[in-house]
Amino acid sequence: MTIIRQGSLFDLQELYHLEPTQRFEAVFSTIDIEPIFAVVTKKSRFGRPVGLNYAAMIYSLIARITERIPFIKDLVKRLKYDMIFRLDCGFLVSDSIPSEAAYSRMITVLCESDVLENVQGTLLHQAISEGFVEDDTVAIDATHVLAKDAAPPKEEQPKSEPKKRGRKSKEEREQWLIEKAEQEANLPLYDKKIEEQLDIPLDELRAEIPQDPQWGIKKNSQGKNVFWYGYKAHLAVGTKSQYIFQSLLSSANLNDGKAAIPLLKGLHEHVLFPSMRYQTMDAGYDFEAIYTQIHRMGHQSVIAYNKRNEPEPIGFDKHFAPTCVREHSYRYDSFDHQYETLKYTRPKECKDCPLANDGLCQRVYKVKITTDLRRYTAPARGSKTWKTIFKQRTAVERVNAYLKGYFQLNNVRYRTGKRAKVHFDLVTLVYNASKLGADRINRKLSKQQAA
Template sequence: MFSIRQERLFSLEEILEMSPKESYPLLLDPLNITPLLRVVSKKAFLGAPTTLNYSAMIYSLFIRVIERIPTIKDLRKRLKNSLEFRFDCGFTMADAVPSESSYTRMIQKIKGSSALEKIQNELVSQAFQEGFIDGDVIAIDATHIEARDRKPEKKKDEEVPVKQTSKKRGRKPKSEREKWLKEQQELEENRPLFEKKIEAQLPLDFKTIEQQIPQDPHWGIKKNSEGKNVFWFGFKGHLLVDCKSQYILKSLLSSGNVNDGKMAIPLLKALHELHPQLKPSYSLLDAGYDYSPIYQQAKAMGSRALIDYNPRNEQLPEDKDKYFCPKCQEGHSYRYDSYDSRYDTLKYTQPKKCKECPLKENNQCQKVFKVKVSSDPRKYTVPARGSGRYFELYKQRTAVERVNAYLKEYFQLNNIRHRGNVAKIDFEFSILTYTLCKLAVDRLNKFKRIAAA
């Protein structure tokens, strides 16, 4: 009797461990560096000729991430000491090894453009056309990134300010209240976008929001697995990932102090505007994103937001359980039955234990409950909280956490070398290199399946 063995698919780790002669062509073949060359190349034909091989310099920056070379200085050392590595990057014998200043000037030019973003969008569209991206279920999450900038010193209070006598607290008199309300409204309108409430982002398009994202390093805070606060100085990387294929559909970098919830709407808007062919049915987010405007934005895209409920000192109603399912008089939770799209209602039926309940004979317990989702989108989701289908979908959110781990372990996301807002270049190179590797792995696996058929 023959034993049928399932063919082992190629993994992301395996392609990174291949020899450069095998891996570099596979990884860099889908890369179209034309947008980058337009940015860094000489614009005029007059003057001294260009002596730098910009194509090879660009490829070497991607290879630096693949080979996990920590700095540009180490990259130059490798180019000097290894002719084979120099040829693999695209340099010829006539090309001199570029100086660190040359790399710095080129990176500064790339920073002022959107070339890396365009290439990433092209690769995502290409992966979708080849059938690697489903886009039905997406997930959003943030990860902390430490900066290399010097951490600001704590300011010492040289003079103790004189304590001013505070006015009587409470509601202001009518004569002062109108003036105070106008002042508060003016203050709110003049604040930067990311200091306003999240709903201020809803009427804006993605480009308008993107231009106002703070990207300077700042102190950030998060809770670890033990529930303790952890501080770091730097940035936050925000990812929107396709759960099935684990492709990064959109990524954004912000200062470390920006609230995670304020970056969800820009990510969703970017997906809707830049990749209209992707129409996610479900958007998965953790409790840090539990804000009503995020539900509204997901609904405007035709997607259902499944977000862990964050109580924020809100008391649960006595007639509901922790998943907001109705409870009978004996305290048993009703069961989620179905969703009616015509009336936007969730249907709950009597629990099994109610079959033997003495109250059933007198019809004292209601048989069916129907709740409108629009009455409170944070509490009532489709499918309903606590249902098996909800947990089955929400488990897929681990895909974005897995991608974050890959980026830090294999793609230098935990090794930001540039200071200030130039750190965005390191972030984008990490994201783009990951996408190249993912596309190469999927193409290899597709070829193996076709060959085995």
Template sequence: MYSIQQQELFSFQQLLEIKPDDRYAPILEHLDFSSVLQRLGKQSRLGPPQTLNFPAMLYSLLIAKIERMDFVKDIVRRLKRSVEFRMQCRFTGSDATPSEASYSRLIRALNEHQLLEMVQDGLVLDAISEGFLPGIHLAFDSSAVEAWNAVFPDAAAKRRASRQKKKALLPQLEQLSVPIEEDVKEEPAPPPKPQKYGRGRPKKEEAIRRAEERKAYEATLTTFEKPVADMLPYTYEELMEELPRAPERCSKKNAKGFLTSWYGYKANVIVDADSQYVLTGFLSSANINDQRGGVVLLKAIEKKFPMLRIKHIMSDKGYDAHPLYKLIYSLGAFPIIDFIHHTEPPEGFNKDFHPICEKGKAYVYDSYDSTYKTLKFTRPKECSNCPLADNGCQKVYKIKVDQDIRKNTVPARGSEGFKHLYKKRTAVERVFAYLKEYFGLHRTRHRGTRAEVDFQLSTLAYTVCKFALDKWNQQLEQVVAAA
């Protein structure tokens, strides 16, 4: 019998030196889950031992976002089939593979205690301390996030639910001998919206009746149904507690002016325009007004990061509302928001609210006086040879910013400084593009409040990847400087 010895491809020592590719180690090492594990762990020494590896499960959820795995069942299947993926997620050999139900319970706990938001805030504070996030220019905006069941129209879903409810009640009602009205308790309907009355002064009794009707209607409104100005006295915690989170239908015009519609949610974020870090954000129902979402974002910045010395906050014309300007000024910053012209500019001013001379030439923005809070405008160069330069033309115009905080911005609208700052607003659009293209934010498969966890996982994965990249570049710069 012949014995053929095949030549070894690797030696035993080389096999011991071969390790799985741990590509996520430079990223995951910057995450601090101590506060999360304190909430998720056993609160008492009594009871059965804890068998789940919660840090590894959190790592697997973040890696799933980076690798674009939409379903939990894909994570579980990958953990069962790939030893390399288990090691990347920090599972040990003795750890059992978590089930889909275990992941569901983990997601519910993360949502109830807002644990991922705490990790995100800690990572942003680390970026501020490292100097990666200057926090001078901020930009905020919202973007559409489709629900996983967006293929079914909202009206069709309601009709289907109504038919199923009728089918379930029909056999039961046929067995009852009492009328249906006595068994079914109807909830009191909310008061109708007050109608618009015609012009003219009503009588005293009619005026009192209309005031009571309006007061009864406003008492039934939630915080996010009231005017935007009425939301300013509320705190960030109170606003987040009443924030609508159910998927809804929404229609709005896009940047090109076309009407678009989607069913799902709306992602609201505020980012640093210079470094493109996500400072904070939240997921709301799609039909929430952008201005109301902007109030919540600014309240969050005021509470979480009071150490930032913000100079300008940029946004598009969808947030052009007096309460938002007022809230931005309360943060010690200047608003850079595009203006919506509801009426023609006042006489003597152009569309950017610059003064106009008698020949129709607009004055040029010169500077801002912080002592008196005034904008200084000077005559344009074209007026140097004008015959009215010495007689009827004023050399300098000074306008108080407090006269109208929407029209009078710092720097003035239409100036080169305003245009340069407004271009930085596109940073938030790029962040949305990264989140949707690479971190799975284009659609969420969770419903209700648990969809917030999906949004927080996407933003946390984006932030930790950016922080790891900045940290790596900093180390390379130190090596080059030392050489």
């Protein structure tokens, strides 16, 4: 995917043109590693004495992302033979170089903690407090993440018994309905309908998300099905600042829409700020429950409509704007926030129409968005403002390209979902840290030019 350069003095890509020492300083200075250090450091004075520099190990894991070092063994080798890199990561000359096993134990400890998510939240709030985040629109989308391990061989499914033909008796149908209801009640949370997520707390939603590598399927630009084995990365990104506000890693077979409500609830509980107003997504997120969640947050949804073989509405055009007797579409005029009402005005074509003066064509048409949250959005579907906001959705695709091209998102080297999530959390953390570092340099350059 083409990476679109932004019009700024100092861009994120230019951070990689700096000397390694300057680059590390710019990134490391934005991350508060104290919470991570408190989790991974040795808690007891008993047992085998440990002489490892845990703070430097944390910085070296961050440097591994920025330097695109593919394996931990390559990181250990770099630390052994590159003295400047070792000192940049915070190791002293007298410190022993950690082994691969030491890094593996550290990652295992991080698997059982959400400390990386907490540090990510702290960094994001720092960016907000410094004035780098003033977005009014958030874009949500998912991207595929390959697992480097070979997929396991497919198991042969036992042949099911042939279904009995004919209509069920009343007693059989009642029994079948009871069994079906019990089966649906016992399904895992993310196998149920999306509506079930609306009243479930955020912590439970994040805890229940499936993360083991699975087979996924998507359509490419030619409309053909493409299969991959691995994961999905779900991101909520500010369309102007391009910071990652919320992120989730799931199995590849999870529907994109089923990760939207956890992302939206995370935004509402942890990242909400006054300027945020719109949530924009593609047609894969066109579900009633997602519109409901956005409405509960007090925001407006700008989501592409998916017809799903629905009949064309009578008396309305393809954007659900009302039409006159001669089927000319009414023009979207404004949105009343107090009454949540869309206002449409008479079409231009009706100006000289004789039916307009006979009362057959009303001058103003109003409709509440709560009548149908999918069809009636603010701004109205098809309007110039709606299209302008929807175009901003490409920001999340741009961030996906950055993560894969610069931050090793597609370099998952772990067999379990928990360890893969540590890699994913490090990638998103380092991306936001690099973004904040670049913004600080850009602000400094702007002040120097102004002086």
